[in-house]
Amino acid sequence: MSNQLDCFLAEHAEVSRRWLLRTGVAGAVTLGTWPFALAESGRSAVLEEAIAKLEPYFTLQGDFRDVSRGEPTPHSIPDETKVQVGMTRDSWRLEVSGDPDHPPRLRKPLTREKGNAFDFNDLMQLAERHAVRFPKVMTCLNIGCPLGTGIWEGVPLREVLWLTRPSENLRRVFYYGYHNGDPEQMFRSSLPVGRILEDPFDLPPVILCYKLNGDWLTSERGGPVRIVVPEAYGFKSIKWLTHVVLSNIAHANDTYAEQNNDVDSPLKTFAATLSVPSPVKPDTPFALTGYAQVGISGLSKVQVWLHREGDEMPAGGRYFSNAPWQDAEILSPPKDWGGGLPDNRIPSPTLGFELGTDKPVSWPLRLTKVHWAYRCDGLPAGEYALRCRTVDEKGYEQPLPRPFKKSGRAAIEQVTLQVTS
Ligand SMILES: Nc1nc2c(c(=O)[nH]1)N[C@H]1C(S)=C(S)[C@@H](COP(=O)(O)O)O[C@H]1N2
Numbered sequence: 001m002s003n004q005l006d007c008f009l010a011e012h013a014e015v016s017r018r019w020l021l022r023t024g025v026a027g028a029v030t031l032g033t034w035p036f037a038l039a040e041s042g043r044s045a046v047l048e049e050a051i052a053k054l055e056p057y058f059t060l061q062g063d064f065r066d067v068s069r070g071e072p073t074p075h076s077i078p079d080e081t082k083v084q085v086g087m088t089r090d091s092w093r094l095e096v097s098g099d100p101d102h103p104p105r106l107r108k109p110l111t112r113e114k115g116n117a118f119d120f121n122d123l124m125q126l127a128e129r130h131a132v133r134f135p136k137v138m139t140c141l142n143i144g145c146p147l148g149t150g151i152w153e154g155v156p157l158r159e160v161l162w163l164t165r166p167s168e169n170l171r172r173v174f175y176y177g178y179h180n181g182d183p184e185q186m187f188r189s190s191l192p193v194g195r196i197l198e199d200p201f202d203l204p205p206v207i208l209c210y211k212l213n214g215d216w217l218t219s220e221r222g223g224p225v226r227i228v229v230p231e232a233y234g235f236k237s238i239k240w241l242t243h244v245v246l247s248n249i250a251h252a253n254d255t256y257a258e259q260n261n262d263v264d265s266p267l268k269t270f271a272a273t274l275s276v277p278s279p280v281k282p283d284t285p286f287a288l289t290g291y292a293q294v295g296i297s298g299l300s301k302v303q304v305w306l307h308r309e310g311d312e313m314p315a316g317g318r319y320f321s322n323a324p325w326q327d328a329e330i331l332s333p334p335k336d337w338g339g340g341l342p343d344n345r346i347p348s349p350t351l352g353f354e355l356g357t358d359k360p361v362s363w364p365l366r367l368t369k370v371h372w373a374y375r376c377d378g379l380p381a382g383e384y385a386l387r388c389r390t391v392d393e394k395g396y397e398q399p400l401p402r403p404f405k406k407s408g409r410a411a412i413e414q415v416t417l418q419v420t421s
């Protein structure tokens with residue numbers, strides 16, 4: 001099965017499951033209150049109905065898709081073993097030390113051996129002054145569709161890095177987590193030290209994350225502590241973090257690089273569908289919905305194009321720049337953000353939101369996802385290719401002509417739609 005189809009089916013099954021729970025079983029939710037303001041929208045019924053079925057904006061911790069490696073996966077080991085290996089908040093220890101092969105000068109490495117490894121209390125102390133929260137979509141470079149979106153809370157990694165008092169020969173930082181004590185199972189990521197010390201433009205910092213959507217990070221999500229790199233694909237956000245290694249190596253040494261992945265590629269902007277009714281009746285209005293990932297280049301438009309099989313294709317190559325793309329509606333911030341946030345509110349402060357409110361400073365929020373909807377007035381009978389794409393903040397079509405899957409999948413999605421009486 002193609003990656004794209006795999007994503008599509010997974011998302012659709014999930015949306016239908018939630019819809020059933022909410023309407024059939026729970027039955028308590030009315031269209032007017034969830035999840036978007038419908039009453040004052042002025043939208044047609046067919047569009048409002050499709051929008052009401054959309055997944056919540058933020059994902060419950062337990063609803064994230066899990067792609068953890070390991071035999072067994074570290075979050076599935078018995079609770080007693082978790083205590084022994086430092087995978088609970090009380091037992092967690094982080095070693096921050098120099099790379100023996102490319103040593104930096106550090107005055108104070110933090111190690112178990114020296115008895116000064118960094119623990120959860122130390123982290124909470126730093127959190128009192130330095131904690132940050134930001135929304136982010138977690139996406140696997142190799143899967144393409146997001147695994148979940150949440151508000152991640154943590155302490156900037158630089159605060160811990162400075163504790164080791166580095167003074168020379170430090171260019172790269174690599175890090176890994178608990179891997180069953182088996183070197184073969186180690187999954188390592190790395191960053192240039194500059195990205196940890198400073199945040200380019202308005203990016204949030206790289207954090208040692210301990211909470212997601214206001215709750216302690218669960219073991220499945222990488223708790224007690226994982227790295228979260230705001231602008232990166234999932235593989236940079238190492239779970240069950242145990243070691244940070246400061247190095248003078250001049251290049252990336254991520255485990256993911258060994259599998260032909262482009263490990264310096266930031267999150268891409270692209271659109272995908274969530275609900276596509278098929279078949280639909282000829283000349284009858286129908287609605288489409290979907291999501292767009294808002295990558296590093298931002299998002300200004302989501303566009304759809306319905307092309308009937310047999311009709312002439314527009315000139316201009318495989319990225320269809322000259323096709324008659326139509327703008328879809330990018331949905332406004334939801335009234336109910338979902339994700340199980342405490343009191344159903346955005347915790348304050350959260351980067352990207354106005355202090356003390358649930359109001360985003362700008363919309364859509366970069367490095368997250370947003371939902372879109374489109375109403376088609378009706379089509380003549382036939383088989384159609386439905387495609388969707390985005391236009392980024394600077395006005396460039398996204399995905400750019402970029403066939404490299406290993407830089408993060410961001411294809412123009414194509415889905416078949418049947419129009420028959
Ligand atoms: N320790 C560890 N961290 C890891 C991984 C791993 O296998 N081991 N997988 C990475 C990859 S490839 C992805 S896409 C994300 C997925 O995060 P999630 O399982 O919380 O959705 O975790 C990353 N962190």
Ligand SMILES: [Mo]
Pocket residue numbers: 067139140141142234235
């Ligand atoms: Mo991944």
